[in-house]
Amino acid sequence: MNAALFAADLRLLWRHGFAIAYLVVAVLYAAALSALPRAWADAVLPVLAWSDPTFFCFFFAGASVCLDLAQGTFRSLFASPLRPSAYLIVKALDLGILSFAMAALVSASSRGAGFRLWPLAVSAVAGGAPTALLGATLALRLKSVNRFMMGSIPAFLVLALPAVQYAAGRYLPPWFGLVADLSPGDGSLAFARAAYTPVPAGELALGALAAAAWTVAIARFALAPAVNAARGD
Amino acid sequence: MIRVRDLRFTYPKGTSEAIRGIDFAVAPGEVFGFLGPSGAGKSTTQKILLGSLRGYSGSATVGSVEASGADSRYRAGIGAAFEFPCFYQKLTGLENVRLFASFYPGPKVDPRPLFERLGLADAMDWRLAEYSKGMRMRLNLIRAVIHRPRVLFLDEPTSGLDPANARVVRDIVRERAADGAAVFLTTHDMAAADATCDRVAFIVDGRIAACDEPAALKRRYGKRAVVVDREPGPEVGAAAGGSAAGASDGASDGASEKTAQAEYPLDGLADDAAFIAELRKPGLLGVRTLDSSLDGIFLRLTGKELV
Numbered sequence: 345m346n347a348a349l350f351a352a353d354l355r356l357l358w359r360h361g362f363a364i365a366y367l368v369v370a371v372l373y374a375a376a377l378s379a380l381p382r383a384w385a386d387a388v389l390p391v392l393a394w395s396d397p398t399f400f401c402f403f404f405a406g407a408s409v410c411l412d413l414a415q416g417t418f419r420s421l422f423a424s425p426l427r428p429s430a431y432l433i434v435k436a437l438d439l440g441i442l443s444f445a446m447a448a449l450v451s452a453s454s455r456g457a458g459f460r461l462w463p464l465a466v467s468a469v470a471g472g473a474p475t476a477l478l479g480a481t482l483a484l485r486l487k488s489v490n491r492f493m494m495g496s497i498p499a500f501l502v503l504a505l506p507a508v509q510y511a512a513g514r515y516l517p518p519w520f521g522l523v524a525d526l527s528p529g530d531g532s533l534a535f536a537r538a539a540y541t542p543v544p545a546g547e548l549a550l551g552a553l554a555a556a557a558w559t560v561a562i563a564r565f566a567l568a569p570a571v572n573a574a575r576g577d
Numbered sequence: 578m579i580r581v582r583d584l585r586f587t588y589p590k591g592t593s594e595a596i597r598g599i600d601f602a603v604a605p606g607e608v609f610g611f612l613g614p615s616g617a618g619k620s621t622t623q624k625i626l627l628g629s630l631r632g633y634s635g636s637a638t639v640g641s642v643e644a645s646g647a648d649s650r651y652r653a654g655i656g657a658a659f660e661f662p663c664f665y666q667k668l669t670g671l672e673n674v675r676l677f678a679s680f681y682p683g684p685k686v687d688p689r690p691l692f693e694r695l696g697l698a699d700a701m702d703w704r705l706a707e708y709s710k711g712m713r714m715r716l717n718l719i720r721a722v723i724h725r726p727r728v729l730f731l732d733e734p735t736s737g738l739d740p741a742n743a744r745v746v747r748d749i750v751r752e753r754a755a756d757g758a759a760v761f762l763t764t765h766d767m768a769a770a771d772a773t774c775d776r777v778a779f780i781v782d783g784r785i786a787a788c789d790e791p792a793a794l795k796r797r798y799g800k801r802a803v804v805v806d807r808e809p810g811p812e813v814g815a816a817a818g819g820s821a822a823g824a825s826d827g828a829s830d831g832a833s834e835k836t837a838q839a840e841y842p843l844d845g846l847a848d849d850a851a852f853i854a855e856l857r858k859p860g861l862l863g864v865r866t867l868d869s870s871l872d873g874i875f876l877r878l879t880g881k882e883l884v
Contacts, residue, residue, distance in 0.1 A: 416663030
């Protein structure tokens with residue numbers, strides 16, 4: 345772990361306004377939850393907590409890579425001994441920490457101390473790691489913020505499937521649930537739910553395994569070729 | 578330190594070779610200029626040596642390690658300053674340098690004296706968005722040398738710099754070479770190359786057309802003659818005409834309106850009575866050699882302008 349890179353990336357997230365965006369959304373989430381009836385708020389909270397790492401890490405990792413591409417800094421990074429994987433892990437970690445802080449803040453605003461922190465932390469890792477790598481991969485391939493915003497829509501829809509299943513699963517055909525289970529963000533949702541209600545250990549273990557498998561697969565088969573292609577640009 | 582043998586490379590979507598069998602070596606302590614027009618293959622060669630491009634044939638090694646196997650250890654000994662200096666816009670100059678320095682193992686140079694020497698002391702804490710192009714170029718050099726690399730790749734390091742700062746950059750490059758670094762300098766700027774490099778290679782269309790010390794190239798391809806410049810005037814003009822006729826090639830290279838010129842061959846100059854007589858005449862402005870410039874030699878060898 346490169347502490348200077350970790351600190352510099354956090355500084356950049358702050359100076360580029362990503363941290364402020366997290367804070368603003370957290371306040372909006374908290375305000376929306378406070379306006380809902382208790383039962384509804386409790387039902388919505390796991391999805392909000394899950395969406396923090398899943399969607400924010402995806403979009404902000406992509407946007408952050410687009411900024412690197414726009415500033416041309418990758419060429420110097422690639423010429424240095426820093427491994428691209430270390431660079432992207434630090435990005436994912438910083439975004440995951442912000443997501444975790446945001447989810448904890450929103451949870452505290454709605455339930456006081458009535459939630460568990462560790463499942464939220466695992467949810468941030470399980471949701472943030474694969475989606476941040478996916479966002480970074482798409483950004484490296486699409487090369488600009490505008491193209492990333494358009495090109496990431498299909499990936500966003502796939503990432504959102506577990507939320508649809510969570511909200512409306514009982515009204516949807518069984519195959520939809522199977523497809524949603526295959527989404528890279530599905531493992532994270534189990535842990536987000538576990539922060540507020542008991543979830544079977546087997547389901548959590550499966551969720552952690554799925555998140556780890558997705559992270560490794562995206563890193564190996566999508567991100568690594570994208571990095572190699574960007575290296576030669 | 579750097580050794581390239583029969584290097585060939587074709588881009589995946591290319592129809593012809595970008596590099597067509599080049600050979601050269603750069604020793605520790607040497608500044609090697611790689612000169613050529615845009616598209617000649619300079620950047621491709623540099624990318625291969627930096628380990629960014631693979632799939633080449635032949636051999637390209639830095640410190641005896643093949644570039645195709647470049648890893649973190651390989652890159653740790655290299656410093657690179659690219660033509661377009663790219664930094665994090667929202668970080669200050671010092672933050673940028675410290676961040677990039679953190680990627681390299683081992684002790685680093687204190688950046689502050691370098692900031693001062695390159696006229697950036699006051700801008701050290703400015704964000705990059707406030708830096709001019711020339712300031713970024715200077716910061717680029719600081720970033721490249723901060724970890725005392727054994728091999729330094731510099732792409733147009735004096736581009737956009739005023740003469741005073743260009744001189745400081747050249748001095749730092751020479752100092753790094755004196756410290757044992759092998760410097761691979763890519764440029765269009767023949768004057769800068771002439772002033773900085775121990776040897777230069779002319780690359781055009783993926784091939785090296787010539788490779789030697791600048792002075793040797795000038796001797797080999799330059800005109801071995803001196804020109805005497807003097808003030809024009811009826812008496813002087815007649816004298817100049819007479820002496821020009823006395824020159825072995827019989828050619829004055831065409832006096833301008835304000836200056837009369839006469840040319841004498843360098844060989845046997847000390848015994849050339851006409852030349853000595855020319856020096857004794859009134860109105861002498863100066864004597865200069867007719868060395869070819871590196872630009873002229875490049876044009877002569879390759880038929881291409883350096884653009």
